[in-house]
Amino acid sequence: MKRIERDFICLFNSLWYQDFPVTENDPPVNRSNWTIHIGLVIRQCAKLLGARAFFEQGNRTDAVIRYPEEPQQILTNVEWEWTAAHQPRVNELDKLREESDIPYFSTFISYSKKEHLAEVLQRAKTIWEYAEKPLIFFIVTYSMNGRNRYFEELQTYFFSNNRFKKIRSQPALPWMVRRSKYNNTVDAD
Numbered sequence: 001m002k003r004i005e006r007d008f009i010c011l012f013n014s015l016w017y018q019d020f021p022v023t024e025n026d027p028p029v030n031r032s033n034w035t036i037h038i039g040l041v042i043r044q045c046a047k048l049l050g051a052r053a054f055f056e057q058g059n060r061t062d063a064v065i066r067y068p069e070e071p072q073q074i075l076t077n078v079e080w081e082w083t084a085a086h087q088p089r090v091n092e093l094d095k096l097r098e099e100s101d102i103p104y105f106s107t108f109i110s111y112s113k114k115e116h117l118a119e120v121l122q123r124a125k126t127i128w129e130y131a132e133k134p135l136i137f138f139i140v141t142y143s144m145n146g147r148n149r150y151f152e153e154l155q156t157y158f159f160s161n162n163r164f165k166k167i168r169s170q171p172a173l174p175w176m177v178r179r180s181k182y183n184n185t186v187d188a189d
Helices: 003-015 031-048 092-098 114-128 179-184
Strands: 052-057 061-066 074-080 105-113 135-145 148-160 163-171
Touching: 003 031, 003 074, 003 105, 003 135, 003 148, 003 163, 031 052, 031 061, 031 074, 074 092, 092 105, 092 114, 105 114, 114 135, 114 148, 114 163
Parallel strands: 074 105, 105 135
Antiparallel strands: 052 061, 061 074, 135 148, 148 163
């Protein structure tokens, strides 16, 4: 894994909690607030990497991050989708795969119930098979209570060389972070 990929993963996971669109006492937030939140996180990641985020670019890619001095070189194409990632109509991974030779890496952000996570990861592995450049996949796991999603974890996966690896997992909601445990956790690497 390249340093820029590690930096992007670290920034995204850290900035996920910034300006979080819901508090512990709020009712569940709607789809548009999560879309805006992800856009803000992507913009901040780009800014801290010295790049710029452009939204709804090219063939309707949700975001493109690129450096201003190299406008033709794309750091990452980013897609996100509120619909659960195991659903057949979710085609964002296919869109990213078609353009995967252009950026340094591709990024997909999605949601899944825990019981569908293995299926989602296998689907991503199949789509990303034989891709020359990596995919960073952020997935928020959730459970349902009525019609509302209750977020559990933000998991990060790295797909490269026909394999994938879980890079990190953290509570999806800021108030679920147990600081003492989080501050003392040692990475596997």
